[in-house]
Amino acid sequence: MKDNATPAMVSVGLGDRSYPIHITPGILDRVGDDLKERDIARRYAVVSDAYVADLYGKRLLHSLAQVGIQAELLTFPRGEESKNLQTIAELASDLARRGFDRGDGLIALGGGVTGDITGFLASIYMRGIPFVQVPTTLLAQVDSSVGGKTGVDIPEGKNLVGTFYQPRAVYIDTDCLASLPHQELLGGLAEVIKYGVIRDERFFGYLEEHRQEVVALDREVISRVIARCCEIKARVVEEDEREGGLRRILNFGHTLGHAIEAASGFRIIHGLAIAMGMRAAADLAVRCGLLDAEEAGRIRELLVAYGMPVQVPPELDRDEIRSYLQTDKKTMAGRVFFVLPEAIGRVRITDDVRPEDIDAVLDSD
Numbered sequence: 001m002k003d004n005a006t007p008a009m010v011s012v013g014l015g016d017r018s019y020p021i022h023i024t025p026g027i028l029d030r031v032g033d034d035l036k037e038r039d040i041a042r043r044y045a046v047v048s049d050a051y052v053a054d055l056y057g058k059r060l061l062h063s064l065a066q067v068g069i070q071a072e073l074l075t076f077p078r079g080e081e082s083k084n085l086q087t088i089a090e091l092a093s094d095l096a097r098r099g100f101d102r103g104d105g106l107i108a109l110g111g112g113v114t115g116d117i118t119g120f121l122a123s124i125y126m127r128g129i130p131f132v133q134v135p136t137t138l139l140a141q142v143d144s145s146v147g148g149k150t151g152v153d154i155p156e157g158k159n160l161v162g163t164f165y166q167p168r169a170v171y172i173d174t175d176c177l178a179s180l181p182h183q184e185l186l187g188g189l190a191e192v193i194k195y196g197v198i199r200d201e202r203f204f205g206y207l208e209e210h211r212q213e214v215v216a217l218d219r220e221v222i223s224r225v226i227a228r229c230c231e232i233k234a235r236v237v238e239e240d241e242r243e244g245g246l247r248r249i250l251n252f253g254h255t256l257g258h259a260i261e262a263a264s265g266f267r268i269i270h271g272l273a274i275a276m277g278m279r280a281a282a283d284l285a286v287r288c289g290l291l292d293a294e295e296a297g298r299i300r301e302l303l304v305a306y307g308m309p310v311q312v313p314p315e316l317d318r319d320e321i322r323s324y325l326q327t328d329k330k331t332m333a334g335r336v337f338f339v340l341p342e343a344i345g346r347v348r349i350t351d352d353v354r355p356e357d358i359d360a361v362l363d364s365d
């Protein structure tokens with residue numbers, strides 16, 4: 001592993017709501033310096049789950065204290081089960097009791113659940129206070145911490161209550177990935193591969209060529225990979241912040257992936273369900289006459305090379321998967337939309353898909 005990695009900075013250009021994404025190993029210890037300069041809030045509540053707070057909370061608080069920024073740690077129980085309105089109510093009461101006002105801000109320290117909860121809380125507490133993201137999982141670093149989607153689950157579905165609310169800055173410490181369980185790393189890598197398929201054939205080739213360094217978290221390589229994903233996401237969000245059109249391409253693999261995830265009772269983690277969904281979507285594109293079988297094979301091979309599952313487990317009930325497809329957030333007026341590749345690096349959104357082709361790709365591998 002190389003010791004040095006060039007710090008990278010990607011900017012999300014949204015006018016007066018533009019913000020930087022800093023990608024640097026060890027930046028966790030320097031978040032305070034940058035926040036001091038940016039003068040975003042008087043004091044901060046660092047919101048984290050109990051597990052991540054234990055791993056990284058002290059270091060972040062120390063980095064803030066060193067430059068004289070006041071901060072307090074607020075924790076909630078780890079896991080998707082916490083991503084609900086009850087947690088938001090409890091955290092909001094906690095903020096109010098501690099006297100947090102409109103001059104104060106939040107810092108999300110953790111993975112996607114923490115980022116979504118903290119961003120949502122920031123968007124509604126006192127009608128909106130600033131927040132920054134310090135994502136510690138690969139999935140959060142390449143996807144959920146960037147672009148301003150926030151929200152919580154309700155019993156009727158995941159992410160059904162939420163807002164678009166952009167952070168003021170994102171600090172990505174690639175060294176945090178060393179503590180990530182392998183399955184979670186793979187889940188994040190599925191989203192990484194997604195960016196290559198939807199937008200950048202050269203990046204896809206880079207992922208083919210540098211697989212060993214990526215998986216070994218070589219500092220230089222993983223920083224480049226994360227920076228490229230953030231860059232692609234930033235350009236998409238700049239063009240379509242509220243998912244009226246282009247942003248929907250970020251859902252490649254997610255139509256079937258979400259249905260697979262839900263039908264498994266969430267035992268299959270998000271990223272791995274997306275890997276299965278991307279393989280199935282590529283096969284669907286071949287069946288629709290949009291994509292060469294060879295290109296679909298390349299997508300499948302890359303997923304397999306990284307150690308991702310591509311076959312939908314035979315024990316998952318196909319009827320249940322089909323019924324989740326109908327209730328997905330991306331389904332509009334009963335029409336189920338798919339993001340299908342036309343080539344590696346280019347996708348189209350369509351609902352012109354035959355049910356028998358969906359059945360076939362669920363059962364192929």
Ligand code: GLY
Nearest residue numbers: 143147149247250
């Ligand atoms: N995760 C997809 C998006 O941010 O639009």
